[in-house]
Amino acid sequence: MGTWEWPLIIFTVLGEGAIGILLALWWLDRTLLDSALYKKATLTSGVLLALALLASLAHLGHPEAAYRALSHLATSWLSREILFFLLTAAAWLYLFIQVRQSKGNRRLAAGIASLLGLLGILSSAMIYVMPRVPAWDSVQTPLFFLLTTGLLGTLTLLVLDRKSLTPAQTTGLLSWSVACIVVSSLSYILYLSMLNASGTEGMATVQFLSTSSLFWTRVVTNWLAPIILLYPIIKNKKTLNPNLLLTILVFSGIGEFLGRALFYLSAVGIHITALK
Amino acid sequence: MSKQLGFLLDSEKCVGCRGCEMACKNEYQSDPTPRWRQVFQLNEDWYSLPTRMFFSMACNHCAEPQCLKVCPVEAYTKRDDGIVVHNHDRCIGCRLCTMACPYDRPQFNPAKGKVEKCNLCYQRIDQGLKPACVAACIPGALQLVEINNQLDQKTGILKTLPGLPSRTITNPSIRFIGPKQGKQIRRD
Numbered sequence: 001m002g003t004w005e006w007p008l009i010i011f012t013v014l015g016e017g018a019i020g021i022l023l024a025l026w027w028l029d030r031t032l033l034d035s036a037l038y039k040k041a042t043l044t045s046g047v048l049l050a051l052a053l054l055a056s057l058a059h060l061g062h063p064e065a066a067y068r069a070l071s072h073l074a075t076s077w078l079s080r081e082i083l084f085f086l087l088t089a090a091a092w093l094y095l096f097i098q099v100r101q102s103k104g105n106r107r108l109a110a111g112i113a114s115l116l117g118l119l120g121i122l123s124s125a126m127i128y129v130m131p132r133v134p135a136w137d138s139v140q141t142p143l144f145f146l147l148t149t150g151l152l153g154t155l156t157l158l159v160l161d162r163k164s165l166t167p168a169q170t171t172g173l174l175s176w177s178v179a180c181i182v183v184s185s186l187s188y189i190l191y192l193s194m195l196n197a198s199g200t201e202g203m204a205t206v207q208f209l210s211t212s213s214l215f216w217t218r219v220v221t222n223w224l225a226p227i228i229l230l231y232p233i234i235k236n237k238k239t240l241n242p243n244l245l246l247t248i249l250v251f252s253g254i255g256e257f258l259g260r261a262l263f264y265l266s267a268v269g270i271h272i273t274a275l276k
Numbered sequence: 277m278s279k280q281l282g283f284l285l286d287s288e289k290c291v292g293c294r295g296c297e298m299a300c301k302n303e304y305q306s307d308p309t310p311r312w313r314q315v316f317q318l319n320e321d322w323y324s325l326p327t328r329m330f331f332s333m334a335c336n337h338c339a340e341p342q343c344l345k346v347c348p349v350e351a352y353t354k355r356d357d358g359i360v361v362h363n364h365d366r367c368i369g370c371r372l373c374t375m376a377c378p379y380d381r382p383q384f385n386p387a388k389g390k391v392e393k394c395n396l397c398y399q400r401i402d403q404g405l406k407p408a409c410v411a412a413c414i415p416g417a418l419q420l421v422e423i424n425n426q427l428d429q430k431t432g433i434l435k436t437l438p439g440l441p442s443r444t445i446t447n448p449s450i451r452f453i454g455p456k457q458g459k460q461i462r463r464d
Contacts, residue, residue, distance in 0.1 A: 059370065059371075060368050060369050060370055060389075061367075061368065061369015061370075061371075061384070061386075061388070061389025061390050061391075062367075062368045062369050062389050062390065063368075065349075065368045066368060068348075068349040068366065068368055069348040069349055069368060069370070070348075071348070071349055071350050072347060072348050072349060072350045075344075075345045075346075076345070076346055076347060076348045076372075077346070078346065078347075078348035078370065078372055079348040082348065127346070127372065130342065130346070130375065130376050131342070131444075131445045132342065132375065132376055132377070132378045132441075132445060133375065267375075269375065269378065270378045270441045270442065270445065271378060271379075271380055271441060272316060272333070272378075272379060272380065272439060272440055272441065273319070273439045274316040274317060274318050274319055274331070274437075274438075274439035274440070275316060275317040275318070275319055
């Protein structure tokens with residue numbers, strides 16, 4: 001069974017949240033977007049990205065030599081991940097400069113930062129797609145990482161400043177959030193059934209998840225609670241209550257952290273089964 | 277790569293004395309926790325008759341080493357003779373190799389904040405000596421061999437034993453001579 005990897009949980013979830021915000025900004029910027037929201041969202045994503053990068057260092061035995069992680073781009077997804085995250089940080093700096101200028105090309109800057117970030121997230125996910133661990137060795141791993149990006153990005157943007165968004169922009173963000181939750185929950189059912197049929201290690205992962213209280217807490221916080229709270233807003237087009245939005249973000253955030261913790265905890269690797 | 281060196285383990289001869297483990301520790305003065313070489317006992321349930329058998333395993337210097345592939349700092353290199361060498365100085369302790377190896381052979385040493393593993397005593401091999409574990413094996417169960425078709429075609433040479441991960445993941449450079457099972461005499 002895997003271990004509780006705090007630095008990796010914080011790095012991946014916060015990093016995905018930060019890039020999700022940038023992606024959502026870029027997507028919304030097709031139509032007129034309030035510059036105050038742009039500044040606030042850019043700053044939030046920058047803080048999250050910085051915290052994520054700092055947390056990633058805590059995972060290393062020798063963080064002072066972390067720069068060396070760039071040296072094996074040919075085959076190592078970890079090298080590629082670090083490269084793309086560093087490029088995203090540089091692109092974020094460019095975006096930060098652009099949003100502070102009245103005629104800055106913020107859409108281009110947000111686009112560059114988002115795409116580099118997306119490549120970083122995909123590289124991040126590909127690190128875990130390894131034949132030794134059936135629970136990770138599938139398309140579900142990149143999908144999980146991308147869904148976290150979409151959900152946290154859209155919800156954070158809504159919480160930051162829903163008032164300056166047009167009804168169409170708000171509906172768009174809400175639809176993306178709901179889509180991420182629905183796809184996440186349905187794909188997880190598929191993931192568990194595929195895993196259960198994939199051999200001893202896969203079955204051990206399913207067994208661990210189904211009997212873990214953390215998993216059932218995740219089911220509630222990550223899928224049930226947000227969808228129940230979002231449903232009346234979508235259905236009746238009710239006015240958005242800031243406290244309700246914050247509650248949904250908090251539930252989703254806890255759910256995503258638990259989901260990522262379980263991702264590491266439930267990893268059962270193919271191993272020697274002889275007696276030691 | 278001109279050849280592929282590896283281990284041949286005769287499970288019939290291995291008595292589980294752990295002399296190979298100790299020889300490795302003595303050679304490198306390594307800390308107690310990471311065990312570059314480790315002796316395992318085969319589970320009796322996998323055989324039709326009850327028997328007590330062992331096998332010794334260190335890094336398998338795989339033909340397709342996952343550790344080398346995933347390492348972000350190029351700490352792993354594969355020599356011309358197939359030995360997978362871990363450069364301790366380059367390691368930053370990300371532990372990705374420990375996740376990727378199905379044999380759990382690269383091991384994290386918390387005291388040093390780095391990963392360690394068997395380098396097949398390449399310094400000794402370069403001097404024409406046997407690896408420390410092979411030299412110390414009293415019953416002669418552990419041998420250094422060249423892994424090739426000629427070896428694989430010999431009678432009694434096995435590519436795996438029950439309880440080991442599928443070879444398809446890394447193509448390990450280890451071969452076995454399987455244990456012979458004793459007769460069970462029933463008096464009824």
